[in-house]
Amino acid sequence: MSRPRACPDETLLLVATAVRDGMPYRALAAQLTADGVPTPGGRVRWYPPTITKLLQTAAGRAVLDALDR
Template structure:
């Protein structure tokens, strides 16, 4: 059984929308930092690797498949 996702639905949706719009994971992390959106593990800063991991969650993969 997987653990629950630690970020909000709104954050995940924003990330997926930006990916679908062609934004890089690094650019998305900069946007999230600029909006002061907390990271899933309460670190002080978003990194591209956090965005990548978020997209690899079950919910992230599902949204990527649905939103075009």
């Protein structure tokens, strides 16, 4: 049995869209933190590796694939 995804769809889409638009991970992490968007783990500070891991999930890959179409 798999765990439910902790990242809301809106956040996942926001992150994937920003990455596809060419926003650097460091800048995106800073923006998400400044905007008060919680991480998938419920923390308040984003880091570039958090974004990397999020986009490597099955849901993250699916959103990226959908954006590529």
